[in-house]
Amino acid sequence: MKEVILVGTRLLSEQLVKTRFPHLRYIRIHTSDKYKATIYAWTEDLQLTKQDALHVEKYANAYLYPYVVFQVKSYCAVRADKVPLLQEVPVDIVQTALRTNLNQYGILAAINRQFPYGRLRFKHYDVINSMIHFDFDALKRMGEHEKEIMLRFLHEMIPLGCFCEVRFLDEDV
Numbered sequence: 330m331k332e333v334i335l336v337g338t339r340l341l342s343e344q345l346v347k348t349r350f351p352h353l354r355y356i357r358i359h360t361s362d363k364y365k366a367t368i369y370a371w372t373e374d375l376q377l378t379k380q381d382a383l384h385v386e387k388y389a390n391a392y393l394y395p396y397v398v399f400q401v402k403s404y405c406a407v408r409a410d411k412v413p414l415l416q417e418v419p420v421d422i423v424q425t426a427l428r429t430n431l432n433q434y435g436i437l438a439a440i441n442r443q444f445p446y447g448r449l450r451f452k453h454y455d456v457i458n459s460m461i462h463f464d465f466d467a468l469k470r471m472g473e474h475e476k477e478i479m480l481r482f483l484h485e486m487i488p489l490g491c492f493c494e495v496r497f498l499d500e501d502v
Contacts, residue, residue, distance in 0.1 A: 337394040337488050340426040346370075349388055353381065355404045359412045363459030364490040366397050369412070371404035397490035418485050419443060426485045436486045444479060447471075452496070461493040470499050 343356050346368060350356075355371040368385055370377050382401040389399035402410070425431060425439040433451050440449040447467035454461050465471075465479070476497060483493050 337397070338426040338431065338486055339489060340423060340485060341429065341431075342366075342389075342393055342489055344427065345393065346385060346389065350381070350385060353377075353385070357404065357407060357412065357415075358489065359407075359410075360489055360491065361400075361410070363492070364397055366399050366489040367406075367410065367412075368399055368401045369404040369407050370401060375404070377401075377403040394489060396488070416481060418482055422482050422485055431486065436483070439486060440479065440482060443482060444475075449479075449495070459491045461487055461491055463493060463495045465495050465497050467497055467499045471497055 339358050339360075342358050346356050346358070347353065350370075352372055353370045354373045355369075355375075357369040359367050359369070361367040366389075368389055370381065370385060372381070382403075386399055386401040389401070393399065421442060422439055425435055428435060437449050437451065441447075444465070446469050447465050450464045450466065452462040452464050463483070471479075476495070480493070480495060483495070487493050
């Protein structure tokens with residue numbers, strides 16, 4: 330039997346930080362490297378004090394996820410760090426990503442609901458590179474745009490500090 334791993338997603342983490350630090354109006358968390366994430370934050374006045382940065386970093390490293398090292402930067406660093414723009418995702422994906430009991434089965438179920446013309450399967454987790462590998466058994470050939478959408482949805486549901494890769498398998502197409 331495979332181990333069930335609970336995950337800490339970007340959306341859930343942002344929600345937790347916003348709840349703990351309500352005076353920070355703008356929060357964005359991004360996986361910056363394997364097992365590392367950056368929290369970008371600003372107040373309503375587009376400021377991040379050194380004290381706020383220190384408190385957020387201390388909170389994140391103590392209470393969010395033990396497998397991720399967090400750093401905190403001013404929100405304006407998002408552009409310089411080339412953090413991808415946020416794009417809309419379906420409500421089902423958002424609700425899944427916000428679950429505190431999310432595991433790989435929840436991720437697979439959410440993707441399979443969004444892409445019913447195939448099945449996503451967990452292949453393996455490469456601990457050294459923090460890479461989650463999936464296979465998607467497609468019943469029809471998928472275009473590049475559809476593949477990009479699936480990867481975007483997966484990135485919202487995989488743990489912070491991790492990356493993912495999908496091998497698309499077209500059956501007799």
